[in-house]
Amino acid sequence: MSDFMARVYVTPRPSVRDPEGSTIMEGLHQLGFSGVQMVRAGRYFEIMLQAGDSHQAEQTVDLMCRKLLANPVVEQYRFDLQLEATSE
Amino acid sequence: MSDFMARVYVTPRPSVRDPEGSTIMEGLHQLGFSGVQMVRAGRYFEIMLQAGDSHQAEQTVDLMCRKLLANPVVEQYRFDLQLEATSE
Amino acid sequence: MKFGIVVFPGTNCERDTAAAVEIAGGQAELVWHADDSPLQRFDGLILPGGFAHGDALRAGAIARFSAVMPRVMELAQTGRPVVGICNGFQVLVECGLLPGALLRNDSLQFRAEWVHCRVEVSAPPLTEGIPVGTLLYMPVAHGMGNYCEDERSPLGGETLVALRYCDANGDAAAAANPNGSAGNIAGIVRGNVFGLMPHPERAVSPLLGSVDGLALFKSLTRSLVAA
């Protein structure tokens, strides 16, 4: 078994309104960050998990995202995986 | 001026309790993802901005994080930057 | 006439909802989320408001996987009424019994206030006998009530808008919308499954400010008598 760190990024689908992103953009403009042209606000998860190998880890994390972490109606996700440690 | 895409990751500081992360972990266990050992729940931002060069972009994004995007008392942040396009 | 009121960890409107059912002449029994025994003994189910699992991730995201949920789906299939109020609506949407999604309020703030809603459909299970255009005065209290349509299965056809936020004159104006929901949607119905953000169980006596919520509960119990 190996330990993996999955980093999952969940963002609103492009066609879905993102009031949090817009509010943050306004806030940044107010603070003087006038060069900001777009902000999308999403969620980020760090997940430590055990899996037999990286292929299995990838499948597991993908399933987690589809079942729970992202809502396909309004969200999209991507993730990356990193091997942290391997034991026998 | 160039266009940059900044990806900002905000997470609870390691010593700070993360009740949402724990609840999500329990949810994953319930769903049968028993290999999950830790979940930290954070926030993720995609920001398009204009800056003179990558050094300036980096400084700007860092300032944004400190001033608005992350709450240093309970959160930490990191970000990466990507050059999207350059105009004169 | 007996209603099951489904209680998840973090649900907090189960007592109010049970009381409203009783005022409307029905009986209510609480059903624990971990209970996976059949629910056929109930004439209908209500998923009440609250914060199941603390709204971790998204409201209703984790509750949807409770042991009781396959039983809820089962009962919905038999055509008996299944009603989700506030957090219960969020659970119904997450589990796919109703289409769409409920996003964070566009103000990014929790909103607790009294609103008017216009009845758009006069049909079981909740608005039977209430004429289209009737205004109902009820409180909302939620942080994620911003209804968003699923582009892949838009409203229309078998899923209808049942309630819209409106002003005191019945206009579905933007200013009357507490959360930014598309088309001022406050509630939707698909056959026997009804979801709404306002809290009818808190509008059941003049002392509380309105009896309009009671009309919905009465319609619910009446629809059963008729069935």
Next chain:
Amino acid sequence: MIAEPPRDLIGQYGITLAEFDRILSLLRREPNELELALFGAMWSEHCCYKSSRRLLGALPKEAPQVLVRAGEENAGVVDVGEGWAIAMKIESHNHPSAVEPYQGAATGVGGIVRDVFTMGARPIALLNSLRFGFPDEPRSRYLLARVVAGIGDYGNCLGIPTVGGEVFFHDSYSGNPLVNAMCVGLLRHEDLVRSAASGEGNVLLLLGNATGRDGIHGATFASANLDGDGLDRRPNVQVGSPFLEKLLIEACLELLEKDLLVGLQDLGAAGLTSSSVEAASRAGSGVELEVTAVSRSETHMTPLEIMLSESQERMLAVVEPDRVPEVRAVLERWGLRSDAIGRVIAEPLVRVCEEGQVRAEVPVAALTDGAPAYDWPAMPGPLAGPASLPTDPLELLAHPNICSKRWVYRQYDQTVQASTVATADADAALVLLPGGRRAIALCTDGNARGDDPYLAGALAVCEAARNVSCTGARPWALTNCLNFGSPERPQGSWELRRAIHGLAAAAQALDIPVISGNVSLYNEASEGGARGAAAVAVTAVLPTPVVGMLGLLDDVERRGSIAFKAAADLVVLLGPATGPLDLGLEARVQKACRDAIGRGLLNSAHDCSDGGLLVTLAESCILGSVGATLEPELDYLDESPSRIVVSLSPERLPELRAMATGLPLTILGRVGGDRLRIPRVCDLSVEEMRDAWQHGLERFL
């Protein structure tokens, strides 16, 4: 077994040299570091009230309705008839909110809720009292927004309606905001639980959250500077989980209903230390704890860290050994962790063990009764009064301290539990009692007008009671939170003393028992806003005694409300046109108002406070959507106490006069039209007044 003397450590645990000598004489030996830490925690201002204990003796605590007196338990309890009782308390979370406003305010709510359900009461209402710097400062706006979100998110998630509160802005609070939270619970008399750890051999079960390093050394931290690289030396900010708290409430109430517990005690400041010591002290028993049995969320925690941790959402239950399995079964159903961390022992000692080795052993009484009490030298000093209010009527109505606080309370669920009587912007909230005919009235009030802290204390009681009386309810019990600067400065000590005297005198005169409360001292900021002990220029907050009032209303159909109702009604001022505080007069004005409401004479009643008659009248117009025309030439901005503006149909006037014999009573004018017309003061439409009043706060946010 006992390690070497830690003389050099005493400052770190907030112990003075004199206090250390006191410890030596109580123990008749040197304490080790852990023992010293236990003393430091139990002898902190927060736990033992060393600077206020003696002063609090002045408060009237006795009355026939009192079931649990102030100081006896985690919250006070009063009888409200028909076998029901109310438990209530208010508490400050000022310092944590200054550091992290969202979590500070949220955990403040969590803490006070635990104090109430630990009595066996189901929490039915929350209130709060907030103070910030003026909202033209960005930092004050940020604090306001985050505190309100924190209070709202926590209470909303618990499903407890937040039914009332107050917000006040003044520059003295800009470096040190005040966040006071109040919780009200309902219980049957027979369900009252005590927190005593009694019965030798009974098991101590720690329920809920795992223990981490949260809030350790909170006391020392509170006086450290918060700038620059100080960040990483901060203790962990306490983070709340209302979801876990909700599970704890339900599980604990179920355990109590099934009669499975001997005692129940929440963990608040100083965590396991103060809860186990208090529980033992209340039973006259002792406790033996095994720290390794405590579930921890962090590695390598020392016994000291485990004993002092302030991790949120934990409860200590005292259980008979053979009931433990049943208790665990209930907890498991709610998904809650429980650790058997110790037992009740006969010797009145607190014994802390690590893997069976004794690490600390201290007599309970040394930690509690042995705590020092101080009478700090007191001397009057100049007080910065509040900034004056604008005199232009529309500007006045839009002023942040006058305008509607809708921006705040629409983030609080007020209607959950379906018992809140519909009254937006009421003088006091009404919450139905079981049966639906009777109600309790609730409000919080502070008063920063007094240039004299005595008046601040007395007026807080009077205004709170007047607000309750305006609903028709009889003031029945009060709780208080005393927010002051350092008592070690003579002026601070004087302010505290005077305020308590004022509070006591008013409570006495109005015949209202004080059933609980909390004291928060050292509310000061150094120049520049950061809190700091070593600061050059120190600004203390205005002396801020806050009162939470409970009233009892026998027939909710006969209730008072602010809004003018009917055109042609007479507008009458009950009470003097002006004059200093006269407690006897105050009591009679309030009683007359209650009696008149009880007889159904009045169509509205609204108390007169900040902004004077002008604001009172404008609010009755705005909420009633109707105008009024006033006649007499008075000072409509005068803020004298003991005044209530009522309206009634003209033919009922003789009855009101009969009821108010001996009281000043002035006919002000009539309800009607759509403008408020006051000679030489204003002629404004109700709509323009509403616009100013409703959006006053939003202009800043």
